[in-house]
Amino acid sequence: MFALEVIGLTVSVDGKRILKNINLNTKKGEVVLLLGPNGSGKSTLVQAIIGNPKYKIEEGKILYYGEDITKAPMEARVLKGIGLAYQIPPKIRGVKVRDLIIHMLRKRGATDVMNELDKYASLLKVQHLLDREINVGFSGGEMKKVELLFTLMQRPKLVLLDEIDSGVDVENIVLMGKVINEHLIKNGTSALIITHTAQIARHIKADRAYVMIDGTIKCEGDANKIVETILRFGFERCIKCVRWSIWT
Amino acid sequence: MDMREEVKRKAKKALSKPSIYGPDIDLEYYIKKLERESSKIVGFDIKDPRVQSKLESVGIDVVEAERSGSYYQVNHQVVSYYSKIPGVKVLTLEEAINEYWDIIKDYYWKAIPVDKDKYTATVELYGKGGYVIIVDDNVKIKQPLQTCLLLYGHEVLQAPHNIIILGENAEAHIITGCTFLREPTGVHLGVSEFYVGRGSKLTFTMIHGWGLQQHVRPRTGVIVEDEGEYISHYVVLSPPGTLQTYPQVKLKGKNTRAHVSSVCVGLGKSVVDVGSEIVLEGEGASGEIISRSLGKDETTIIARGRIVGVAERAKGHLECMGLLLSNSAVIEAIPQLSAHLDDVELTHEASIGRIAEDEIYYLMSKGFTYDEAKSIIVRGFMSIEIKGIPKALKDMIDSVVTIISSKL
Numbered sequence: 325m326f327a328l329e330v331i332g333l334t335v336s337v338d339g340k341r342i343l344k345n346i347n348l349n350t351k352k353g354e355v356v357l358l359l360g361p362n363g364s365g366k367s368t369l370v371q372a373i374i375g376n377p378k379y380k381i382e383e384g385k386i387l388y389y390g391e392d393i394t395k396a397p398m399e400a401r402v403l404k405g406i407g408l409a410y411q412i413p414p415k416i417r418g419v420k421v422r423d424l425i426i427h428m429l430r431k432r433g434a435t436d437v438m439n440e441l442d443k444y445a446s447l448l449k450v451q452h453l454l455d456r457e458i459n460v461g462f463s464g465g466e467m468k469k470v471e472l473l474f475t476l477m478q479r480p481k482l483v484l485l486d487e488i489d490s491g492v493d494v495e496n497i498v499l500m501g502k503v504i505n506e507h508l509i510k511n512g513t514s515a516l517i518i519t520h521t522a523q524i525a526r527h528i529k530a531d532r533a534y535v536m537i538d539g540t541i542k543c544e545g546d547a548n549k550i551v552e553t554i555l556r557f558g559f560e561r562c563i564k565c566v567r568w569s570i571w572t
Numbered sequence: 573m574d575m576r577e578e579v580k581r582k583a584k585k586a587l588s589k590p591s592i593y594g595p596d597i598d599l600e601y602y603i604k605k606l607e608r609e610s611s612k613i614v615g616f617d618i619k620d621p622r623v624q625s626k627l628e629s630v631g632i633d634v635v636e637a638e639r640s641g642s643y644y645q646v647n648h649q650v651v652s653y654y655s656k657i658p659g660v661k662v663l664t665l666e667e668a669i670n671e672y673w674d675i676i677k678d679y680y681w682k683a684i685p686v687d688k689d690k691y692t693a694t695v696e697l698y699g700k701g702g703y704v705i706i707v708d709d710n711v712k713i714k715q716p717l718q719t720c721l722l723l724y725g726h727e728v729l730q731a732p733h734n735i736i737i738l739g740e741n742a743e744a745h746i747i748t749g750c751t752f753l754r755e756p757t758g759v760h761l762g763v764s765e766f767y768v769g770r771g772s773k774l775t776f777t778m779i780h781g782w783g784l785q786q787h788v789r790p791r792t793g794v795i796v797e798d799e800g801e802y803i804s805h806y807v808v809l810s811p812p813g814t815l816q817t818y819p820q821v822k823l824k825g826k827n828t829r830a831h832v833s834s835v836c837v838g839l840g841k842s843v844v845d846v847g848s849e850i851v852l853e854g855e856g857a858s859g860e861i862i863s864r865s866l867g868k869d870e871t872t873i874i875a876r877g878r879i880v881g882v883a884e885r886a887k888g889h890l891e892c893m894g895l896l897l898s899n900s901a902v903i904e905a906i907p908q909l910s911a912h913l914d915d916v917e918l919t920h921e922a923s924i925g926r927i928a929e930d931e932i933y934y935l936m937s938k939g940f941t942y943d944e945a946k947s948i949i950v951r952g953f954m955s956i957e958i959k960g961i962p963k964a965l966k967d968m969i970d971s972v973v974t975i976i977s978s979k980l
Contacts, residue, residue: 397941399944403939413934418951
């Protein structure tokens with residue numbers, strides 16, 4: 325059973341084609357890494373999966389547990405169980421983290437959320453941010469941890485983490501990895517984790533990995549092998565790799 | 573009463589002096605109407621549920637359980653007034669002048685010149701009513717006092733003169749709700765003079781809910797003595813046809829503080845010209861002006877702010893933000909800082925813009941619809957953190973702001 329199937333997806337932003345014929349999938353309960361250098365189109369893919377109207381799907385399909393959601397509105401996808409942690413979330417002035425989380429969960433009919441919120445906030449060490457305006461004056465690491473907190477509270481069935489490790493210090497990467505392993509990816513939750521540094525990959529038990537370069541998938545395989553290669557040789561090796569070029 | 577004659581003489585001279593800001597209103601038309609109007613309001617019942625829900629919309633607690641006292645005025649007529657608290661007087665202006673002139677004479681037209689413009693002059697010459705609240709030394713009121721000014725009927729001129737006097741080490745919270753019944757055409761003028769004595773603290777929350785057939789020109793002057801604090805928050809939840817106000821806060825004493833904030837919504841073709849000025853006169857005085865303007869339809873909003881620093885170690889900050897919700901609305905922000913000494917520290921930030929699409933999409937990625945996301949952003953934009961006001965007032969302001977943002 326696939327939680328996510330991306331089939332022949334071509335996506336453009338402001339008339340410019342960013343992704344070409346992307347094929348990618350995540351099985352139920354599987355943790356998949358999406359690696360690739362900056363600007364290769366990884367964020368475009370997750371934004372297209374979540375349904376951001378700025379990202380126009382020219383061709384192809386997105387299936388979520390077999391259901392075609394290519395044209396479903398963004399909030400409908402989220403309510404079905406897709407959760408996205410933004411790479412660079414915007415500031416929302418005057419809106420407190422706690423209030424938005426409560427609002428978000430009430431909308432889904434959840435009532436008693438305070439205990440869970442306190443638990444996750446304390447695991448991520450972000451209690452002090454709950455009564456602050458969203459992302460106003462947050463450090464890079466704080467932003468990422470709050471995004472992770474939102475995602476945890478959503479209890480998604482498919483979670484998309486976009487560069488959750490970039491700009492985060494080592495201790496916090498370890499902490500976030502632990503929280504992701506123990507609390508986010510469980511009970512059959514699938515994950516597509518984007519990273520260009522592959523730092524978070526050291527702390528998460530990933531099953532498979534894809535490598536995206538220039539808006540196309542160049543490689544797919546065992547997560548450990550690919551991560552090891554990239555950490556040793558960088559993405560240059562991927563670009564030159566003849567074996568992997570069959571994917572283009 | 574030589575002083576009163578002198579005041580009247582000055583007022584007469586200023587009767588045709590326009591305000592420096594805002595569209596001019598032909599007051600003579602309303603004054604003539606006034607002379608013919610009988611003093612009795614017919615058909616008004618404060619117990620009417622429709623009246624009560626209207627009052628509640630501008631923050632008035634009709635049950636009055638959580639208020640220390642109340643004052644109600646409809647057009648020119650004072651309906652009721654009382655204080656529950658010993659050491660706190662709630663009076664009408666006429667009563668205060670007649671019975672407490674010895675006190676009042678030191679405050680009557682001392683925070684605002686009577687000849688400032690034709691609106692102040694009209695209040696002096698043709699106005700009736702207005703509340704006078706006197707809080708004795710060392711009296712601290714926990715629950716707010718409320719005052720309510722209603723316009724009712726047609727071609728009405730309402731022109732009260734309000735005075736609040738806090739003695740030394742006193743504390744009071746006032747909430748004022750101004751609104752209308754039965755869609756009247758009319759003018760609401762209101763002079764408010766506030767005096768915050770040494771070591772005292774006054775919080776003043778004013779909520780205006782008007783209709784486009786009305787014109788509103790409040791005139792407010794505040795004087796704060798040593799170690800005193802003034803906090804005001806003005807919410808325009810629905811604008812009149814034209815609104816112009818520019819409260820001036822004089823931080824006269826040492827180490828005085830003022831926080832003046834406003835949230836204004838412009839709708840239809842309304843012209844909203846709202847500003848504030850803080851003059852930092854006392855050593856170590858600090859003041860903050862925060863304004864949020866939301867422009868919808870074809871409204872024009874002018875958001876002014878001015879901080880003048882003329883004392884040592886004075887500090888001021890001005891924050892002026894506008895959000896345009898339509899292509900035909902105009903918001904103009906005019907922040908001004910004026911420093912007269914080298915150890916005065918004044919700063920400002922101003923911005924006007926639309927709702928950023930990225931913010932909407934971000935919220936949609938958390939499961940909100942487009943409209944929900946927009947209203948969360950608007951709601952957030954209007955939220956101003958006001959320190960030092962009681963929780964009941966904060967909750968009341970929050971609920972008012974929630975109602976406005978859900979309607980935009």
